[in-house]
Amino acid sequence: MTGATVGEARGRGAAQAGRVRAPRMSALERREDIVAQAVRFFAAEGFAGTTHDLAARMGVRQALIYRYFPSKEALIEAAFRRVTDSRWTRDLAGLMADRSAPLEQRLADVYCAYAAQDDGAGIRLLLRAALDRMTLPPPRGATLTTQILDPLLAELRHGLGLPDPARLPPLTEERELLMTLHGAMVQQAVREHVYGQPPPLGREAAIRLAVAAFLPGAREAIARLHGRRAAPPSGRAALDRLARRV
Numbered sequence: 001m002t003g004a005t006v007g008e009a010r011g012r013g014a015a016q017a018g019r020v021r022a023p024r025m026s027a028l029e030r031r032e033d034i035v036a037q038a039v040r041f042f043a044a045e046g047f048a049g050t051t052h053d054l055a056a057r058m059g060v061r062q063a064l065i066y067r068y069f070p071s072k073e074a075l076i077e078a079a080f081r082r083v084t085d086s087r088w089t090r091d092l093a094g095l096m097a098d099r100s101a102p103l104e105q106r107l108a109d110v111y112c113a114y115a116a117q118d119d120g121a122g123i124r125l126l127l128r129a130a131l132d133r134m135t136l137p138p139p140r141g142a143t144l145t146t147q148i149l150d151p152l153l154a155e156l157r158h159g160l161g162l163p164d165p166a167r168l169p170p171l172t173e174e175r176e177l178l179m180t181l182h183g184a185m186v187q188q189a190v191r192e193h194v195y196g197q198p199p200p201l202g203r204e205a206a207i208r209l210a211v212a213a214f215l216p217g218a219r220e221a222i223a224r225l226h227g228r229r230a231a232p233p234s235g236r237a238a239l240d241r242l243a244r245r246v
Contacts, residue, residue, distance in 0.1 A: 031068045034058070038079040043124040047076060047132060080129070083122040087114065088143050096151035103155050108211040110148060111185050112204050120193035123186070127194065149178050153222075160223050173225055181214045 025033060041054045051072050055062040069075040092110045101109075153165050153174055162168070188206055192198045199206035 034065055034068055035078045035082050038075050039082055039125060040121045042076065042079055043121040046128055079125065083125055086122065087117045088147055089117060092147045093151040096155060103159065104211055104215055107152060108208040111207045111211065115185065115189060115203060115207065118189060123189045123193050148182065149175060152178055156218060156222055160219065160228055162226055171225055174222060177218055177221055181210065184210050
């Protein structure tokens with residue numbers, strides 16, 4: 001063996017020794033691990049990141065990824081579905097509909113549960129996809145509607161003596177109104193997980209404050225849309241109680 005060949009062999013050996021090898025897993029476990037690692041990888045590196053670099057980070061060969069996914073695009077789609085599906089592990093619609101607690105408490109509990117599902121990788125991945133104009137899996141918006149927006153509108157209308165959305169479909173204005181609150185919750189996640197600036201009050205207190213501020217105006221706006229007069233809002237007292245707690 002020549003000196004050059006010996007040097008190359010030693011270099012390959014050093015590289016292999018320095019590479020972290022992935023643990024042994026079943027086929028199902030391996031697929032799930034690849035998807036979970038892909039979520040974190042693309043959230044950090046963007047969609048220009050290569051499967052070669054992902055494999056190196058995982059400690060596996062690139063060919064192993066393509067054993068489970070026929071293309072990089074298929075892997076990205078699986079990563080999206082992992083993120084969107086993980087947000088809906090609880091029955092948020094059922095929590096919203098439980099009238100044994102005040103709506104303010106239920107709505108805050110719903111968004112606390114929603115926020116707890118994201119460790120930061122999800123929101124970063126979705127923001128990158130939006131900036132790159134990538135198409136997201138279609139069930140995402142539909143699930144938001146069925147799990148949060150429609151149940152919330154049903155409760156707001158119930159308090160005003162208005163028909164349930166199942167009988168009278170939501171107005172465009174009503175949906176846009178509810179999206180102002182949802183947008184505020186997404187912005188809190190961006191502050192925490194993208195800018196690295198968690199709310200000074202803490203996540204839960206910030207969510208409850210936003211909900212307490214939102215509800216009185218939402219009731220008044222929906223009542224006006226339907227030609228009704230809303231009951232005198234109790235939001236001021238709620239805000240005062242929350243301010244004393246935080």
